[in-house]
Amino acid sequence: MRPCDASSDLKPGRCPPSPARKTGAWHARCADPPTGPSPAASGAWDRAPGIMWYVSTRGMAPRIDFEGALFSGYAPDGGLYMPEELPQLSRETLREWSMLSYPSLVKELCSLFIGPELIPRDDLNGTSGDTGSAAIESVHGAKNVDIIVLLPKGHCTKIQELQMTTVLRDNVHVFGVEGNSDELDEPIKTVFADVAFVKKHNLMSLNSINWSRVLVQIAHHFFAYFRCAPSLDTHPLPPVEVVVPTGAAGNLAAGCIAQKMGLPIHLVVAVNSNDIIHRTVQWGDFSLSKAVKPTLASAMDIQVPYNMERIFWLLSGSDSQVIRALMEQFERTKSVGLPKELHSKLAEAVTSQSVSDEAITQTMGRCWQENEYLLCPHSAVAVSCHYQQVDRQQPSPPRCCLAPASAAKFPEAVRAARLTLDTPAEILALEHKETRCTPMRKGDDWTRMLRDTIEDLSQQWQGRFQNLPA
Numbered sequence: 001m002r003p004c005d006a007s008s009d010l011k012p013g014r015c016p017p018s019p020a021r022k023t024g025a026w027h028a029r030c031a032d033p034p035t036g037p038s039p040a041a042s043g044a045w046d047r048a049p050g051i052m053w054y055v056s057t058r059g060m061a062p063r064i065d066f067e068g069a070l071f072s073g074y075a076p077d078g079g080l081y082m083p084e085e086l087p088q089l090s091r092e093t094l095r096e097w098s099m100l101s102y103p104s105l106v107k108e109l110c111s112l113f114i115g116p117e118l119i120p121r122d123d124l125n126g127t128s129g130d131t132g133s134a135a136i137e138s139v140h141g142a143k144n145v146d147i148i149v150l151l152p153k154g155h156c157t158k159i160q161e162l163q164m165t166t167v168l169r170d171n172v173h174v175f176g177v178e179g180n181s182d183e184l185d186e187p188i189k190t191v192f193a194d195v196a197f198v199k200k201h202n203l204m205s206l207n208s209i210n211w212s213r214v215l216v217q218i219a220h221h222f223f224a225y226f227r228c229a230p231s232l233d234t235h236p237l238p239p240v241e242v243v244v245p246t247g248a249a250g251n252l253a254a255g256c257i258a259q260k261m262g263l264p265i266h267l268v269v270a271v272n273s274n275d276i277i278h279r280t281v282q283w284g285d286f287s288l289s290k291a292v293k294p295t296l297a298s299a300m301d302i303q304v305p306y307n308m309e310r311i312f313w314l315l316s317g318s319d320s321q322v323i324r325a326l327m328e329q330f331e332r333t334k335s336v337g338l339p340k341e342l343h344s345k346l347a348e349a350v351t352s353q354s355v356s357d358e359a360i361t362q363t364m365g366r367c368w369q370e371n372e373y374l375l376c377p378h379s380a381v382a383v384s385c386h387y388q389q390v391d392r393q394q395p396s397p398p399r400c401c402l403a404p405a406s407a408a409k410f411p412e413a414v415r416a417a418r419l420t421l422d423t424p425a426e427i428l429a430l431e432h433k434e435t436r437c438t439p440m441r442k443g444d445d446w447t448r449m450l451r452d453t454i455e456d457l458s459q460q461w462q463g464r465f466q467n468l469p470a
Contacts, residue, residue: 052114055318066114072192105223132151139171141169142171149172150175151437152179156299159427163430173453176437177440184446188205214310224265244402269350272293286337295360295377296410296413315345363381364380365419380413
């Protein structure tokens with residue numbers, strides 16, 4: 001599993017019947033994280049079959065169906081889309097799901113939120129890994145999709161950059177931006193706020209701004225639970241602790257949704273020194289620090305964990321009025337204290353820890369010494385929380401640490417941990433490949449550059465369609 005949410009992006013989707021081709025933009029944070037009877041037949045969810053609607057967390061945008069949520073990013077009111085209601089799963093459904101393979105589990109889960117008639121039973125894969133390079137890998141050379149990647153220069157490893165800048169296909173457009181991951185969110189949010197522009201150019205996001213990414217991440221928590229729970233025959237079902245390393249909180253939001261659906265997991269959110277989520281859980285302090293702190297777990301070097309808005313909405317009982325006021329204040333002042341009741345619910349659903357670079361390298365070294373397994377620095381953030389609990393020798397339920405990436409992409413962290421890395425040949429080969437990357441410099445109008453690129457690509461495709469033989 002590759003569940004760590006550590007990227008933000010826009011990406012094009014399906015090719016429409018009109019001459020306008022799918023075009024879009026994608027912002028990378030450089031991270032590396034059905035079969036059987038239906039839930040309705042099992043009595044898991046008593047809602048009559050029909051359309052699953054999605055609403056904005058801020059309540060000022062029209063509700064949309066799954067296709068609308070899929071081919072979108074931020075809602076027009078600045079919020080994020082969430083299901084209007086969540087399925088409630090029975091013990092029998094959980095028992096049935098526990099026997100499924102991971103791909104079958106993803107299909108069964110998605111059928112609840114999409115509709116089984118829209119799920120291709122033989123071709124659906126859930127992935128949430130190194131989002132930048134994974135997104136490029138999934139579409140490079142495709143005839144009906146363009147991808148624009150906004151790469152935060154200097155805020156990820158050289159290998160991660162090379163994985164994106166060495167793909168020289170016509171439909172891949174990489175921009176090297178002089179800014180951090182939080183700064184890159186701003187032009188993307190601005191683009192998606194223009195509803196007419198989004199519809200005209202058929203834009204969609206790929207990262208956890210988009211509901212579909214969070215949806216697939218929900219499966220991580222079910223799969224982890226089924227692998228760690230000692231038995232599903234006891235009453236109540238046994239709890240499992242899931243440690244989630246995160247930056248933008250997409251996989252944490254997925255875990256909170258799984259909880260609300262009836263999965264008995266306890267969530268531990270693990271962050272690096274950029275600790276806004278930790279401070280929010282501990283004290284209700286949802287506020288920016290003075291600056292982003294560079295760490296070995298660079299994909300989690302984030303100050304604006306936008307998926308916390310989904311979690312706040314979920315725990316507030318879908319109170320969009322409260323969430324809109326809360327998030328608009330945060331956008332104005334960069335600091336907000338959670339209402340007492342909301343903070344209490346958050347602290348009940350999630351515990352948290354912040355992990356230093358020193359603890360990351362110590363954890364990488366300890367895991368290698370004890371298991372001969374080389375952790376990536378982001379995975380080490382989660383495993384550090386596990387070691388702290390082990391060393392206290394306190395009883396705890398079974399625990400699963402979600403591991404986002406391969407250590408091969410983070411040689412600097414491996415060296416800092418005084419370990420050696422057997423770098424794969426395909427990674428070494430990147431050093432000798434030609435690269436292509438368009439700069440976005442400080443002082444440039446990033447939103448204008450993004451819009452101009454999207455418009456140029458649309459014009460190119462309109463021209464190609466017009467020149468096709470009748």
